[in-house]
Amino acid sequence: MKENTHDFLKAVQEELPEVTVLRREEERLIYAHGCYPREYKWLLQGPYKVLPEAILMPGSTDEVSRIMALSQEYSVGIIPFGGGSGIVGGSIAENHEVMLDIKNLKEFEINLVNCTAVGGAGLTGADFENMLNEAGYTCGQYPQSFQSAVLGGMVATRAIGTFSTKYGKMDDMVNSLEVVLPNGHVLNTHKTPKASTGPELDQLFLGSEGVYGIVTKVEMKIYPVAEKRYFEAFTFNRTEDGLEAIRQFVQNNVHPAVVRLYDEEESVPKMEKYGFEKGHVFLVIGYEGLEKQVDLEREYVHHYCALNGGVPKGPKPGYDWFHSRFSTKKMLDHDAMKGGTADAIEVAAPWDCIADVWREMRKALEPMCESVDCHFSHVYHTGASVYVIFHAQTGGDDYDGEKRYMECLDTAIRTSLKYGGNVSHHHGSGKAKAEYLPLEHGEAGIEVMQKIKDALDPKGLVNKGVLGL
Numbered sequence: 129m130k131e132n133t134h135d136f137l138k139a140v141q142e143e144l145p146e147v148t149v150l151r152r153e154e155e156r157l158i159y160a161h162g163c164y165p166r167e168y169k170w171l172l173q174g175p176y177k178v179l180p181e182a183i184l185m186p187g188s189t190d191e192v193s194r195i196m197a198l199s200q201e202y203s204v205g206i207i208p209f210g211g212g213s214g215i216v217g218g219s220i221a222e223n224h225e226v227m228l229d230i231k232n233l234k235e236f237e238i239n240l241v242n243c244t245a246v247g248g249a250g251l252t253g254a255d256f257e258n259m260l261n262e263a264g265y266t267c268g269q270y271p272q273s274f275q276s277a278v279l280g281g282m283v284a285t286r287a288i289g290t291f292s293t294k295y296g297k298m299d300d301m302v303n304s305l306e307v308v309l310p311n312g313h314v315l316n317t318h319k320t321p322k323a324s325t326g327p328e329l330d331q332l333f334l335g336s337e338g339v340y341g342i343v344t345k346v347e348m349k350i351y352p353v354a355e356k357r358y359f360e361a362f363t364f365n366r367t368e369d370g371l372e373a374i375r376q377f378v379q380n381n382v383h384p385a386v387v388r389l390y391d392e393e394e395s396v397p398k399m400e401k402y403g404f405e406k407g408h409v410f411l412v413i414g415y416e417g418l419e420k421q422v423d424l425e426r427e428y429v430h431h432y433c434a435l436n437g438g439v440p441k442g443p444k445p446g447y448d449w450f451h452s453r454f455s456t457k458k459m460l461d462h463d464a465m466k467g468g469t470a471d472a473i474e475v476a477a478p479w480d481c482i483a484d485v486w487r488e489m490r491k492a493l494e495p496m497c498e499s500v501d502c503h504f505s506h507v508y509h510t511g512a513s514v515y516v517i518f519h520a521q522t523g524g525d526d527y528d529g530e531k532r533y534m535e536c537l538d539t540a541i542r543t544s545l546k547y548g549g550n551v552s553h554h555h556g557s558g559k560a561k562a563e564y565l566p567l568e569h570g571e572a573g574i575e576v577m578q579k580i581k582d583a584l585d586p587k588g589l590v591n592k593g594v595l596g597l
């Protein structure tokens with residue numbers, strides 16, 4: 129351990145005796161990786177190369193603030209760590225950093241007049257939602273990693289859940305934030321619904337993956353638990369027909385909570401399971417809200433689906449999706465397989481090129497993979513996102529699996545950019561996708577991001593290398 133890190137940890141223990149400090153090798157190994165597919169391969173390849181020096185577990189904003197000030201004084205690199213479910217290498221301690229685990233920040237306060245609730249950044253999505261449900265409310269955020277991702281991590285990556293067409297993405301859900309800056313100063317963004325006092329500072333920290341500071345509290349918008357929830361399925365001749373139906377109802381301001389369209393290949397097991405038309409595609413729609421609102425939304429969704437050849441298939445397949453929505457077993461099994469690799473690449477594009485992005489990404493990945501599954505599950509007024517889930521098996525060892533992963537990632541992202549898509553819709557960039565960011569933001573965009581970084585963290589100590597900064 130370097131002398132400055134040793135002195136920093138000593139100062140933390142002297143000044144903040146309540147803060148838990150973990151230093152044993154097995155503890156450091158647990159914090160050395162998240163869920164980035166290459167990290168699975170590194171674990172399988174032998175002794176792990178990049179361990180953090182230690183893990184600190186503060187229990188309050190004051191403690192986070194003091195730790196950050198000390199880290200600047202001793203020039204020690206810090207990486208914030210939430211639920212560890214990030215899949216883009218956003219917390220790799222390759223510069224011998226100290227991890228700052230924020231999971232002990234768990235306060236909860238609800239304001240029913242404003243329809244907001246403040247959660248500590250360490251509350252998991254599931255904990256936060258359960259507390260809201262006890263009061264008869266919801267925030268509508270159900271990512272697949274609901275049980276492990278925490279509020280701070282979801283802010284840092286701009287996460288999204290399956291009910292996004294109604295409730296939006298983290299960037300739409302947050303009302304205000306408390307953030308500890310790299311120098312230890314505490315910033316509270318305004319709680320008013322709108323303001324005209326300069327740029328919206330929440331947006332600077334949403335998606336910043338820790339590089340500009342540590343999120344310690346999150347004020348979320350909340351809603352009464354829905355009076356009615358209903359799921360159903362449709363089939364279409366082609367992916368393009370399903371996309372057109374969705375575009376039409378969303379642009380007419382009809383927002384069912386869940387919209388999931390599977391392409392021809394990903395639809396196959398579902399069509400076989402239910403005995404639906406071979407070669408056609410499968411759409412799940414989920415509605416929730418006031419009873420009459422749900423009924424009206426259903427009426428309009430049926431109208432636009434029928435205009436594009438959609439055939440209603442009843443509620444059962446929709447409810448089956450709902451009950452199995454947290455399962456990602458196939459992908460994780462493939463990552464753990466010798467010589468295998470898998471990932472879900474999620475990109476967004478405007479409506480006028482989303483079908484090209486989907487088609488070309490699928491075409492480019494197929495020769496390198498055993499299977500490619502594609503679906504569209506987050507849709508907006510001006511465009512949509514597509515998940516391209518690849519499973520590859522090289523037949524070789526875990527170095528071959530890692531190499532294939534890098535080839536697939538590179539191919540997927542470059543193809544998305546070429547046809548009008550972006551680098552990432554909601555998983556973030558971490559270190560995995562950092563090199564592609566200049567292709568999306570341009571030189572001037574990266575210059576702005578770097579200058580903000582230099583001003584807030586002149587020594588470059590907080591999550592160095594993430595977002596390419």
Ligand SMILES: Cc1cc2nc3c(=O)[nH]c(=O)nc-3n(C[C@H](O)[C@H](O)[C@H](O)COP(=O)(O)OP(=O)(O)OC[C@H]3O[C@@H](n4cnc5c(N)ncnc54)[C@H](O)[C@@H]3O)c2cc1C
Nearest residue numbers: 210211212213214218271272273278280281287288338343
């Ligand atoms: C099985 C599985 C399913 C998933 N499903 C979804 C999904 O449906 N939707 C979705 O959006 N994502 C999904 N993800 C990705 C992941 O869950 C999200 O990116 C999530 O938001 C990460 O939250 P976390 O608390 O685990 O953060 P971590 O993995 O701990 O951290 C992620 C990044 O944020 C930084 N960070 C963490 N906490 C803070 C903080 N308090 N302040 C500042 N920076 C911080 C970290 O340094 C890191 O760069 C899935 C992942 C897995 C493994």
